[in-house]
Amino acid sequence: MSPQTDDVALSTTAERKVVVQSAGAQPDKDWVIVTRGLKREYDMGGEIVRALQGVDLAIRKNEYVAIMGPSGSGKSTLMNLIGCLDTPNGGEYWLSGQLVSTMKDDELARVRNKEIGFVFQTFNLLPRATALHNVELPLVYAGVGSAERKERAMEALTKVQLGDRAMHRPNELSGGQRQRVAIARALVNRPAILLADEPTGNLDSTTSEEIMRVFETLANTGQTVIMVTHEPDIAAHARRVVVLRDGKIASDERNQKVTSSLGL
Amino acid sequence: MGSLGGISLDQLRENVAIAFDALRVSKLRSGLTILGVVIGVSTVMTMATIVQGVRDQILNTIQAAGPTTFYVIKVFSTTPVNPDNPPKWIRIRPDLSAEEADRIAQLPQIGYAGIWAQIQLRLEYQGVRTQLISGFGADDRYQEMQGGELAEGRWFTKSEMRSGAPVVVIQEVQARRIFGRIDPIGKTIQAGGRPVQVVGLYQPPANIFAPPGQEVGAVMPYQFVLHGYHIDKTNALFICIKPKPGVTVADAMDAVTIEMRSIRKLRPADHDNFDLMSQDQILDTFTSITDIFFLVMLVLASVALMVGGIGVMAIMMVSVTARTREIGVRKALGATRRDILLQFLIEAATLTGIGGVLGIVVGLTAGRGVTALMNIEAKTPVGLTLLAVAVSVAIGLIFGVIPARRAARMDPVEALRYE
Incomplete structure (x- = not known):
């Protein structure tokens, strides 16, 4: 890794504090994600569950962040909010300089399409569509014409070394290949962030390592990656680890292990 | 990229x-889902093909007989009047007479006028009988007016017509x-229980629209029919004019x-006590009957389409639920x-659209089958075919709205979590 990338990726905690504290202000464009006092409550049959109780989080471009926490810590809720699948009850969420926390359904859909590439634990590929067509989907919703779509989808598949599997359906692919198709799909729209939810949860350890290497390469080539996981070995691949507990950030640190391993 | 009402192609x-x-x-x-649509559409298409075929045939016949x-008839009505108990306004009308026909024939505008009577009868020769067929009391110019040709023998002579001689030209x-192989000319047969001599064989024009039993099987001198048979003078007597x-x-x-008014000495204030009926009116009458027919079919077809539509709605609901996760992924x-x-709207419309196309194929085939049995030529009702496709697609769009909206309004988080 070049020292320059290193510099950008690893912002100081102090710096992040400054960014999150200036409420209502549009953050600097280097900050891909800024949340200020993000809250999310659910009404579970009369009982209010406070899943997130004011989360301040700032993520710079090119960072590789793992969000960890035990079940019930609010990490899924945070992921849904960061992924613009859900809207908060309180606080602000700025994504690529846009205030998305006040956006309506269809505006959020467009933001998801343009800014976010999802990678799911269960891959979530359309079973009857070919790998190529699965990768094309985000481009379909972006209104990209058929010819360009095919070209870009092919490009993305080649990037994850699946160019020769373009016409295969998901059931003709291995778990690792399926997840790589999903990664190609996530990247095809050149999103601001790659958002992965337990990306190795359904894979064996060898395949998990294979997928982590793909993430590593992406992070090294400047892709912002955010990964939600409860597995410490997986989180260890990230350069920064945010730990949630009871709907709040419990710790937010540079990953010493990674930095030390980078020193080798 | 082309666009179609806001949807890109x-x-x-x-x-x-x-x-x-x-x-x-x-x-x-x-x-199974599209069965209702198939039935609805095929019903309409079958009926449309038959009605269209019959209508074309009538037009052809009119063309052949001279449009x-x-x-002139006693009363123009789309349904036959009960001759035994006609309403008073019909009862006071005089019956048509041969004298009236003769007077009309002398008008400078008129090429032909003759009084004809229609009866139902059976023909019998040496114990072999026909079905109940239609016969005419007419004159020697019957063929000129109705088309067709004389296959053998001759038409009536003037004296036979005047005297009402018991002679017949049969189909x-x-x-x-x-008769089988026996030469009929000169033989005496029983026509409606009366002995008559066959003088000619007649072949009606090919192509003429006549359902079995309605064909004119025997033509006799009017004067003979008038005196020899019981005639329904209200419905079956008419003056044919060209x-x-x-x-x-x-x-x-x-x-x-x-x-006619002058013959019947009507004053200017009096209403006509006879009716005229042109070919156009006959066609109109036919059209009004087929229109009613169509209306009934349309109601039945609508019910089938409604049932089909509800089926589509139900199946789309199932489909939406089964594909919750796919919807979540697409939203993400x-x-x-x-x-x-x-x-989902397009999916529903495609479903019913296919149903419509199947219905059209089935309907056209069935229609052709029936018209072939009726020995008439069928034409594809193009306008209705297009309409049927449009209606089928519309059914899908209408009944697809509720399931499609349900899909569209799904919460992506919930949908992605759905197992």
């Missing part, structure tokens, strides 16, 4: 492909039925009306509510 193609894919996966379910021929087909060449039907009808990848709505 690319999007439309994409969605139709998705729809076909979904159909392939559940062929049986889809097939200028018109009739070739009927003759073969009762204007001279160059005279319009309207002018000829005016002249006939004036002459950036599909807006409108994208999802369109996807």
Whole structure:
């Protein structure tokens, strides 16, 4: 890794504090994600569950962040909010300089399409569509014409070394290949962030390592990656680890292990 | 990229492909779903083909017999009047007479006028009988007015007509039925229980619209029929009129009306106590009957389409639920509510559209079968075919709205979590 990338990726905690504290202000464009006092409550049959109780989080471009926490810590809720699948009850969420926390359904859909590439634990590929067509989907919703779509989808598949599997359906692919198709799909729209939810949860350890290497390469080539996981070995691949507990950030640190391993 | 009412063609193609894919996966379910639509559409198409065929045939017949021929009748009604108990306004009308026909024939505008009577009868020769067929009391110019040709023998002589001689010209087909290989000319047969001598064989024009039993099987001198048989003078007596060449039907009808009023000594304030009926009116009458027929079919078809539509709605609901996760994924990848709505609307419309096309194929085939049995030529009702496709697609769009909206409004978080 070049020292320059290193510099950008690893912002100081102090710096992040400054960014999150200036409420209502549009953050600097280097900050891909800024949340200020993000809250999310659910009404579970009369009982209010406070899943997130004011989360301040700032993520710079090119960072590789793992969000960890035990079940019930609010990490899924945070992921849904960061992924613009859900809207908060309180606080602000700025994504690529846009205030998305006040956006309506269809505006959020467009933001998801343009800014976010999802990678799911269960891959979530359309079973009857070919790998190529699965990768094309985000481009379909972006209104990209058929010819360009095919070209870009092919490009993305080649990037994850699946160019020769373009016409295969998901059931003709291995778990690792399926997840790589999903990664190609996530990247095809050149999103601001790659958002992965337990990306190795359904894979064996060898395949998990294979997928982590793909993430590593992406992070090294400047892709912002955010990964939600409860597995410490997986989180260890990230350069920064945010730990949630009871709907709040419990710790937010540079990953010493990674930095030390980078020193080798 | 082209666009169609706000939907890009690319999007439309994409969605139709998705729809076909979904159909392939559940062929049986889809097939049962569209059955209602298939039945509804095929019913209408069958009836339309038959009615169209019959209508064309009538037009052809009119063309053959001369579209200028018109009739004077006692009363013009779309349904036969009960001759035993007619309403008073009909009862006070005089019956038509041969004298009136003669007077009309002398008008300068008129080429031919003759009084004809229609009866139902059986022909019998040496114990072999025909079905109940239709016979005419007419004159020697019957063939000129109705088309067709004389296959053998001759028509009546003037003296036979005047005296009402018991002679008959019978349809070739009927003759073969009762005579077999025997030469019928000169033989005496029983026609409606009276002995008559066969003088000629007649072949009606090919192509003429006549359902079995309605064909004219025997033509006898009017005077013989008038005195020899019981005639329903209200419904079965008419004066057949053809204007001279160059005279319009309207002018000829005016002249006939004036002459009839003068014969019957009607004062200017009196209403006509007879009716005129032109070919156009016959066609109108037929049209009004088929219109009613159509209306009934349309109601039945609508019920079938409604049932089909509800079936589509139910199956789309199932499909939406079964594909909750797919909807979640699509939403996560950036599909807006409108994208999802369109996807499922197009799927429903594709489903019913296929039903419509199947219905058209079935209906046209059935229609052709029936018209072939009726020995008439069938034409494809193009306008109705297009309408049927449009209606089928519309059914899908209408009944697809509720399931499609349900899909469109799904919460992506919930949908992605759905197992």
